[in-house]
Amino acid sequence: METTSTPTHCPYCALQCGMNLSPTPEGGVEVTERVDFPVNRGALCGKGRTAPAVLSSRVRLTSPLVRSRGTLVPATWDEALDRIAGELGAIRAEHGPDALGVFGGGGLTNEKAYTLGKFARVVLGTSQIDYNGRFCMSSAAAGGIKAFGLDRGLPFPLEDIPKTGCVILVGSNLAETMPPALRFFSELRENGGTLIVVDPRRTRTAEQADLHLMPRPGTDLALALGLLHLVVAEGRVDEEYVRERTSGWEEARAAAMAHWPEHVERITGVSVPQLREAVRMFCEPEAAMVLTARGPEQQSKGTDTVGAWINLCLATGRAGRPLSGYGCLTGQGNGQGGREHGQKADQLPGYRKLDDPAARRHVAEVWGVDPDSLPGPGRSAYELLDALGTDIRSLLLMASNPVVSAPRAAHIEERLKSLDFLAVCDVVLSETAALADVVLPVTQWAEETGTMTSLEGRVLLRRRAITPPAGVRSDLEVLHELAARLGVEKGFPTDPEEVFEELRRASAGGPADYSGITYRRLVEENGVFWPCPAPAPEEAGAVGGAGAVGGAVTGAAVDDGGGDDGEDTGFDVIPEDPTRDEAGPAQPGAVLPANVHPGTPRLFLDRFATDDGRARFAPVSHRPAAEEPDEEYPVFLTTGRVVAQYQSGAQTRRVDELNAAAPGPFVELHPRLAARLGAAEGDPLAVVSRRGRAVAPARITTGIRPDTVFMPFHWPGEGRANTLTNPALDPTSRMPEFKVCAVRVEIAGA
Known part of the structure; x- marks a missing residue:
């Protein structure tokens, strides 16, 4: 049996903790400690430690499914792909390209997010693309861009x-x-x-x-x-x-x-x-x-x-x-990189703006298309989902489960059901996938290679450790096959490194410049912080400066008065570790060739990424939430997560150990509120908002305000917290108001 372990990263949150995957005698993999990655130094939470459980064919999809007479039944890949291409082509021919919607996910690798955005705009010609990362840190991104000229978590x-x-x-x-x-x-x-x-x-x-x-x-x-x-x-x-x-x-x-x-x-x-x-x-x-x-x-x-x-x-x-x-603190595994490279409604690769003529020309040249052929900005995530079944007649959805995760979720579930056609690519049969006309089983983190960008702006390489089951293909293969069926034979490679090389060119000169990053560097340096521009030809032989690239101002290290490496390059370079095995990975910060940019761990030390280099104050004033408590709905609801589950729970709810720790939803409330209701620990409580009703057992604690209840949002069904949440949108970021709405609380059945 092969015993070599594969260094990689956790499939869940934006920490992207380092881990090793080692083969087991049964043919699977187990997680082992990886102490060389500085973020977690080998430590993992229960989700990371049990991540291989979702690789099991017992819980994941291994065959395409096509809806026939109201039921999803197994099908061949050709049948499934032909069905998707045929439906998308027919809807586009009858209703135009903007009748085709695309919805991505913050867990997709940079290569897949980049390709999905390119597919939507080049193959489908639609402006109607966004992703669930809009629900993650879009307000922080908008605020950061306003103040600093640049957003990095x-x-x-x-x-x-x-x-x-x-x-x-x-x-x-x-x-x-x-x-x-x-x-x-x-x-x-x-x-x-x-x-x-x-x-x-x-x-x-x-x-x-x-x-x-x-x-x-x-x-x-x-x-x-x-x-x-x-x-x-x-x-x-x-x-x-x-x-x-x-x-x-x-x-x-x-x-x-x-x-x-x-x-x-x-x-x-x-x-x-x-x-x-x-x-x-x-x-x-x-x-x-x-x-x-x-x-x-x-x-x-x-x-x-x-x-x-x-x-x-x-x-x-x-x-x-x-x-x-x-x-x-970015939440989703690739919430940062996912929006940098084109699956967000208003952005092109490199964090370029879709309505910027220069950005359109640059990316169109890389893609080999006319800039005028690229559609303009489309709807934000909630607005896109809310429009399903109206002028958006079909949806191609990857790596997201809005039936559980979207605000006003019962309404979004109905919008999904109203579509003429829904295709979903996922690892498991999520609640959203169960509504689809075609479901494609795709590879997971341990079965594919690709890059992720952590909450630090550190670009990392996740490496394939095992062979996926027969019947499973990568998202890149899916997009390649669909593009070919829809008349675009070239430009959609299936090799992730080939995609990344194109992404480097597309991002060059943009705020999120990855052009100086290669797969080899990611292995040798344990990740590289963006922006990391490739040196211009005239800079060959000189260290890339710490100045602005597309307005992104860098400063590679804190000047702590340490050793002088000679010429003042603008970077503190750590001397090469003489104890390092020459065949092994380089240490972070090791001396690089003179014409290689070292990446940018620390931004804004010299100037901000605004036109004049100055940060901008925001002249803001307080205003109430979109929905305040009143006589009918007198209590605040806020939502969040628990340690043993992740996001919509589509994967973690399939892990026995995690379900044992967090088996279902609950309503957390203060003893004073419980006393007013006559509720005891474990009693079923109905939480009612203007959008719907959710039922879950009471969890009474003094650790919450008496005017507030809390529900975790990982579960579907009657305990679905997002049945209640308010889709009121921030006017700039288009972020829904998940964190506050007005509810009333009752003992269920009373």
Whole structure:
């Protein structure tokens, strides 16, 4: 039996933890420790450790399915592909290309996301493409672009967190959503730093905090503005930094001054002494960070909320400096890379804008098409799903399960059922796939090679460790075959490295420039941070500078006063490790050939990615959530995840060990609310919103606000939390308001 292990990465969240896959005597693989990857150093959560369970033919699809007389039945690949191509072609001929919808996923590799976007625009000619990453960090992306000119989840590596002085963590329960990351915050506190957690629940993460702020759901914007008001009132503004590196301060300052502490206390429920203590903890150290996640971002004012937290960083000089900054904790495995390369409604590869003529010319040249043939921007994710069955008559869906994950999910389920034709590519028969006319079984993480981009902006190589079952094909093969059947014979290779080479050319010169990254480098260097431009011909023999590429301003390392490598290149280069086996992988930061860009672990140290190099303040003011409690619906609902399940649960709900730990949905509520209802632990509770009703057992805890209930969103059926959630959209990011809506709670059947 072959005993060599394959180094790769976890298939779940955006940490992309390193792991080794080793063969088992039964012909499968098991996860073993991989200590060389710096993010997790071998540690894994239960989801990562049990990931091979989903590779089993017992739980996954191994044959195409085609609907016949109302039932999905096994079919050959040719039958299934012919059916999809025939239906798409007929609908396009009758109704036009925009009658064809495409919906992707934040778990697709960069190669697959890139190819899916190209397929939609070149083969189908449709503008109607978006992906479920819109539901992840689109508000943080919009806020980051407004402020800094560039969006990357974290503009610094995770390893910087323990070295800063204070972190404000807003709306993240990373102890359950990405447990291996918690060690960075534990090390922060061990080093004398402090952690402030903002969350309406006392989560496992909040239990680790030096200060826990519990705002009323939907008031994170007011909270951030109140903290900035105190920064101004207490004379803590870094005036020199504001003057030299920012613009728009006076407008933002005026907006913040309208949010005095007592006013913010009334809005948020966070006391004035706590507000003052948070400001003291954040401002006293030399360096500090703000990190946001879905809590403040999944709101109808998420972009403004992110802008307010960025304002706090800018006013105190905590951005674009070593060990300081604003960052977003991306959720999905490739939520970052998935939107950088073209499956988002308004973007082309390299994070280029679809309505930019220069961007269209560049990408069209790489693709060998006329720029005028590329469609314009289409609908955002929820708007696309909401339009199904109207002017969008068919949908090709990859790696997403909106029946469980979309807001107002019962409505979206009905829209999917109203389509003329639905084709789904997935690993398992998800709740959405079960509605399809054709289901194609595709390869999984351990059965294919491809790149992912982590929440740090680190491009990584996941490597094939095992052969997929007979009857299963890759998404790249699916798109190749469909393109050929629809009249495009070339331009859709099935080899992921060939696709990545094209992606490099398409991204060159864009904000997310991957042109200097190769598969070989990803292996040798344990990942490369973008932007990483290829050197121009005239730069051969000189280190790529730390300047701007498409406005993306770099700064490769913190200048810690360490050793001098000679010529001032703009980068601190770590001397090559003399103990490294020459045949083995290079150490991160090892000396590179002189004409190779080292990648960009840390952004904005020299300038921001705006036209003038200055960060922009956001002049924002608090406004209520789209739906506030009233007499009929008097309680807030907020939603989230539990440690043993992931996203819509399509994969993790098929793992026995994970189901034993988290077997089903629940309603978390405070004892005072439970007493008013007459509810006991485990009683079935009905949670009712203006959109529907969900039923799950009560879980009573003092770790939640009395005016709020919480439900995890991993399950379908009567406990589906997203039956209740509000699709009210942020006007900029088009993010739905998952995190706050008004509900009433009743004892089911009473």
